[in-house]
Amino acid sequence: MSSLVERLSELPLLSLIHQRDGKLTRELLLEPAGHGLGQVPSNRMPDATTTMVCGYCSTGCGLKVHLKDGQAINLTPTTEYPVNLGMACPKGWEALTVLDAPDRATTPLLRNTGGQLVPVDWDTAMVEFVSRMKRIQQQHGPHSIAFLSTGQIPTEEMSFLGALAKFGMGMLHGDGNTRQCMATSVVAYKQSFGFDAPPYTYADFEESDALVFVGANPCLAHPIMWERVMRNRRSPEIIVIDPRMTETAMYATQHLAITPKSDQTLFYGIARILIENGWIDENFIRQSTEDFEQFAKFVEPFGLSRVADETGLRPDQLHRFAETIHTRERTSFWWTMGINQSHQGVRSAQAIINLALMTGNIGRPGTGANSITGQCNAMGSRLFSNTTSLLGGHEFTNESHRQKVAGILNIDLARIPSENSWSYREIMEGILRGKIKGLWVICTNPAHSWINQNQARDILDRLDFLVVQDMYHTTETAQRAHMVLPAAGWGEKEGTFINSERRIGTIKKVRKAPGQALADFQIFKLVAHYWGCGEMFERWSSPAAVFEIMKELSCGRPCDLSGIEDYSFLEERGGVQWPYAAGLGDHRQERRLFEDGKFFHASGRAKFIAEEPRPLTELPSEKYPFLLLTGRGSASQWHTQTRTSKSAVLKKLYPEDPFVELNPADARSLGITPNEWVTVESQRGKIRAMALLTPAVATGIVFLPMHYEGTNRLTDPVFDPYSKQPSYKSCAVRIVPG
Secondary structure, eight states: OOOHHHHOOOOOOOOEEEETTTTTEEEEESSOTSSOOSSSOOSSEEEEEEEEEEETTTTOOOEEEETTTTEEEEEEETTTTTTTTTOOOOHHHHGGGGGGOBBBOOOOOOOOEEEEEEEOOOHHHHOOOOHHHHHHHHHHHHGGEEEEEEESSSSHHHHHHIIIIIIOOOOOEEEGGGGGGTHHHHHHHHHHHOOOOOOOOHHHHHHHHHHEEESSHOOOOOOHHHHHHHHSSOOOOOEESSSOOOOTTGOOOOOEEETTTTTTHHHHHHHHHHHHHHHHHHHHHHHHOOOOOHHHHHTTTTOOHHHHHHHHOOOOHHHHHHEEEEEEOOOEOOOOOESSSSTTTTHHHHHHHHHHHHOOOOTTOOOOEEEOBTTTTHHHHHHHHSSSTTTTBBBBTTTTHHHHHHHHHHHHGSSSSOOOOOHHHHHHHHHHSSSSEEEEEEEEOOHHHHSSHHHHHHHHTTTTTTEEEEEOOOSGGGGGOSSSEBBOTTTTTEEEEEEETSEEEEEEOOOSSSSSOHHHHHEEEEHHHHHTTTGTTTTTSSSHHHHHHHHHTTTTTEEEEOTOOOHHHHOOOOOOOOSSOOTTOOOOOOOSSSSSSSSSSTOOEEEOOOOOOOOOOSSSSSSSOOEEEOOOOOOOOOOOOTTTOOHHHHHHHHHHSSSSEHHHHHHHHHOOOOOOOEEHHHHHEEEEEEEOTTTTTTTTTTETTTTTGGGTTTTTOBBBBBTOBBOOEEEEEEEEOO
């Protein structure tokens, strides 16, 4: 079996797209073994460049990779790529550095009888993986094993994992960590538009007359998107709706510092003002939407007095906000985790969508109800991971969809589940109830990132068999695993990412993974082979081959990719926004959805959806008098810092120790001085942090960055009822000096 591993590890090191005789051609600098083409062609230039998209956030910047002797040695931003236009954030500049970390997982590890993780070869690891997972299924039923995946690996790998797990291994339950960041927007778009369809393009940042940012801090979290805002020459109003004076709010022409989680009430109140004044687009409402009359009746109780009381805003602020939407020709609405990670996130997102629909601010330049994604390939996960939906944006519960997928993949229809998987939360609860005994975790770190961390770690420790597949063997989850499988990272494999604006871009293998580490794609090939279902995936021979399968699966769906010829086609065009159906012939770099006023419901109309707001489940009390907010703390940190902490440069750009933002008045009442160590404590846990005294947070509110290991000891395990996404952003805490 070792020969199979060797073959899988010898994929092309690099393929360059360059111009020759007026045509773009592809040249392989290192061919796969066994193809009869040797190793490095003697006539290649020793130094060259190639381009690929960044592997951190959802912006999807183009990076130029500089090579020496066929190996990547440096990065610069790509000036002509339509996303970043020559800009890059600190994380992008350091993307190669983090691949050289000393704690890279370089060989499979298996926990021995003494409780130690010890190196083993791939054959031993695969035999152990298969035998233990199958034994669990035999003893506890086929659905007693599950997987948790990611939004940070190529779409082709996501598709392969989802198909392998559900069609080949018989798993019903598998979800991705995009449940933690994007599930709210997925459900909101599906219910409102008929499909998970962010409508915008990044050019809208530059073409808006008014930009409304809700629970979003792009200046810090998506700095290249913010650079696009700074290129706007239309003298736009910038309206920031956030309890904190964030970096983005500092640039705002209107900062609406609302009471935390009162967004829904605010937008219903604004809708009422717009309706009362006739500031709505009646033609668009009549031709392209439904249920508006019910919505108009619903918002009648949201008068100025109620909205001002619940949001903490003045009536004149509410009027100015509504009037701005009316007087500006192009208003765009943007939201991210401040909305998504909420106990009522779906309805809050739809309250924003309603404003765009009722004013006709959709389908035109500089408009839209626009969800900003978090991870580099969250959109790929949403459409192709086989978790929340069937491959290609289909539905598990739709028989015709299952038949289509089964036919394309040439598999027995019975292998495709007819019911949806448990969500991430339900998988964790399934472990707690003894229903799930084996868990395969791929490129994510739930022991750090999942809500109510102490309980999450207790749950993971109850598993009979925990397998972690990751670049690093030191993550909090890997350290609890029974087995660690070493995976290649960005720059060490090939495939595609889909960014926030639906743009599909390529990544490339520009260096070899260390030791025995393999691309996730290759690991999935090994698992299929050892599991005994390898024949089912004969067509899944390479990422490029899987991309062809993805094109077939998406054909006829709103996310149709069938017109994209190959990876070269994507590179020639600076990425392509879906849909790009065969015969489309639309080569514009920037393409919006709903330009024709048609949506994806059977009626062709968008729906107005509303619901009475619900109060926070955990309000401040005498014992826990502060409301904790969490969020991104630095442009140089990324999620659980699994990668960014490996860069000495990035670590210098943010505080190494946790810090908590505290209003100076609250600090005085507690006797806390600047930079003093304090303990932040909730009902679930505590964390020590350094006090940062700032008026950026109002009295009664404190803020902790999400990146630090202890932050999620505090968070309250409350979930949106529709998206089942955790509400990370608010819980009651107390601050104790020392």
